[in-house]
Amino acid sequence: MWISARVEGMDYYSNKKNRVKGIIVAHGNLAEELISTTELIVGKVSDFYAVSGSNMSSEDVVKRIKEILSDGETEKAVIFVDYFGGSTYTNSIRAVRDMDNIYVISGVNLPIILDFVTKREAFDFGEMLHHLIERGKESIRILK
């Protein structure tokens, strides 16, 4: 029962038209690892991409982000950046500064990504960004 519910849920997420695309742009292997960890928790996610800046020129990082977004189907996207002030941030802004409905947020963490992949259709686009940022912030706590 649990499995079929989960599969239905996945279908719901992956069949939705005009969905919000996600891209993580991060240092080292962080982007790939965040996505594979997310999939470990919620199952396969679609319309979600990792871009690693390592060993790539800024121009190539910018090009890769533009490529992902220019598939002719992308209307809305959120780019998640690991470090405000880093090349992941400057290159993301470079890639999308002229595009509408593409947002860039920094300080990505796992709770933000989990919320994004499970709720991206449920929110109004503008509302979702604020929700994600709040989610990220409220997950940072002193526990002991």
Added chain:
Amino acid sequence: MIVFVRVDDRLIHGQVVLGWGRVLKPDRYVIIDDEVAETDWESELFMDAAPEGANVSILTVDEALKRFEEGIFDSERVFVLVKTPGTLLELVDKGFKVDKINIGGLHYSEGRERLTENIYLSEVDREALRELAKKGIKLEARALPESEKVVLNSMVI
């Protein structure tokens, strides 16, 4: 006082601010690049990318030479950043004095040849480095303060 001159195609970014900034404690980052200096949005991007408390100047080659000559930054610890060896060669040809240059990131893109782990050179870059080496300037490749130093002079001449 110029404390460091670095060639890095990413200009201000994590390695520069966290890696080198922590050790060198600059008061000001001076980015010298004609294209960035003349592009408002890109200048703003690097202003935002700089750490809190550090000043940033983004100047064309000619503006930078003028400011250095006027001694405007003399009381500060200045970290100079350029994107390409070519910009540095232009600075030196126009009178900029430097005896040692740090070559940080020159990342791979099509048509560039690998020199070291972090350094990929176009023909133009290589020629500029050769000219700088001929002038007796020490070219030191080092990504971070704790990374191994590699002197490039003999590799580019």
